[in-house]
Amino acid sequence: xxxxxxxxxxxxxxxxxxxxxxxxxxxxxxxxxxxxxxxxxxxxxxxxxxxxxxxxxxxxxxxxxxxxxxxxxxxxxxxxxxxxxxxxxxxxxxxxxxxxxxxxxxxxxxxxxxxxxxxxxxxxxxxxxxxxxxxxxxxxxxxxxxxxxxxxxxxxxxxxxxxxxxxxxxxxxxxxxxxxxxxxxxxxxxxxxxxxxxxxxxxxxxxxxxxxxx
Numbered sequence: 001x002x003x004x005x006x007x008x009x010x011x012x013x014x015x016x017x018x019x020x021x022x023x024x025x026x027x028x029x030x031x032x033x034x035x036x037x038x039x040x041x042x043x044x045x046x047x048x049x050x051x052x053x054x055x056x057x058x059x060x061x062x063x064x065x066x067x068x069x070x071x072x073x074x075x076x077x078x079x080x081x082x083x084x085x086x087x088x089x090x091x092x093x094x095x096x097x098x099x100x101x102x103x104x105x106x107x108x109x110x111x112x113x114x115x116x117x118x119x120x121x122x123x124x125x126x127x128x129x130x131x132x133x134x135x136x137x138x139x140x141x142x143x144x145x146x147x148x149x150x151x152x153x154x155x156x157x158x159x160x161x162x163x164x165x166x167x168x169x170x171x172x173x174x175x176x177x178x179x180x181x182x183x184x185x186x187x188x189x190x191x192x193x194x195x196x197x198x199x200x201x202x203x204x205x206x207x208x209x210x211x212x213x214x
Contacts, residue, residue: 026121026167033120037131040116040123044142047109051145054102058094061086103150110149113142114160122164124174143174147181154182171195173213 033040056068060083071082088094116123125141149157158179165175176194183190188208192198195213198206 029119029121033123033127034131036120037128038134040120041128041132041134041136043112044116044123044128044145045137045140047112047145048140048142050105051109051148052139054097054105058088058097058102059083059086061088106148107150109145110153110157113145113149114153114156117160117164117169121167122161122169124170126171127169143170143178146178149182158182171213173210 053063057063060068060071062068071079074082113123121127123142125143128136128142146157146161161170161175161178161182164170165172170178172195173191176191176196179194180187180190191208195210196208197211199209199211201207
């Protein structure tokens with residue numbers, strides 16, 4: 001056997017072995033994800049609720065969900081008036097809340113989502129609904145936690161989530177929307193190239209709409 005043929009056989013064997021290894025890893029992630037789904041959802045719910053509560057407080061200055069929900073149901077003009085009235089009188093306090101509470105929570109959540117993704121695959125809402133038997137809040141969606149990731153994690157997340165898209169652990173539309181955020185919300189093509197289209201609504205206005213997400 002010539003040296004050239006031996007090298008080619010070695011490369012082919014490595015490719016087959018590597019492909020099999022990746023497939024086994026994916027299978028293991030799915031098995032572990034299903035096994036641990038209750039504790040995964042429990043932790044993600046805590047992370048999501050904390051994320052949303054802190055952000056709503058910066059707008060409404062209350063953690064009372066009944067109050068915030070009622071405000072969000074107001075007509076746009078009334079909501080704007082309310083938010084103007086509730087605006088922080090102290091810019092220093094608003095900045096301190098953002099620096100000392102919001103940003104640290106975003107960092108902790110981002111680190112944990114990366115850990116969970118490496119262990120289980122990205123915990124998208126579609127995957128969760130496949131295995132979780134309990135009730136989920138209708139607004140709950142873990143990908144919001146990635147959308148709020150600090151900028152220093154953006155490049156790492158783009159590489160990670162591209163692999164998760166290939167593994168079908170998140171939809172094209174989820175990926176496109178997250179990518180748009182991770183690129184600084186500058187280029188709408190991040191979404192148009194990943195399942196979204198501009199479609200006219202009842203008033204004839206073109207609206208960005210998730211269409212081809214599979």
